[in-house]
Amino acid sequence: NAGVTQTPKFRVLKTGQSMTLLCAQDMNHEYMYWYRQDPGMGLRLIHYSVGEGTTAKGEVPDGYNVSRLKKQNFLLGLESAAPSQTSVYFCASRSGGEARTQYFGPGTRLTVL
């Protein structure tokens, strides 16, 4: 099992460019999450999904969109990147019900110039 994988690992964008971050999990998990990690800010939830075809906003959703067309994939899109979106992005997943452990991917380091 690969667990949670993220593509790409690193990316540099210019202001105004767009990109999509891909998260894939092979654990048949229902729930998937996108977080950003910034120094002194901890992990902040951007968007999440409680099942295929569903998405919901987290605490910092502005400037991002997501889609979950397949259960195993969760895509995070930046339509017009801004320097404030420079961060490390983590995807996580967990099974539903009482299983609360979140399994994180290795992260994507994004720099917006």
Added chain:
Amino acid sequence: QQQVKQSPQSLIVQKGGISIINCAYENTAFDYFPWYQQFPGKGPALLIAIRPDVSEKKEGRFTISFNKSAKQFSLHIMDSQPGDSATYFCAASMAHQKVTFGIGTKLQVIP
């Protein structure tokens, strides 16, 4: 609104010492309190977790102490080792709800 407050933000401990990280929460509906460990360049991984019906949980050198009345919980790392150097996040959640994380504590264990 920061629902889970974590302190300190950084901690330096000598090898063999005890590392203590504290967290406080506000929402009494939280019913699951995990700690995640993150090494540089990696994603966080679950270290240990506790539910509010117990006051302490121990796994090896790692112990969670939980005080329900004070709405506080802490992570104790006994006999701290250089390999424990990492960032530690406390968190809290309710059933079917998203997890709220603390801001993290960067622990450095020096020889």
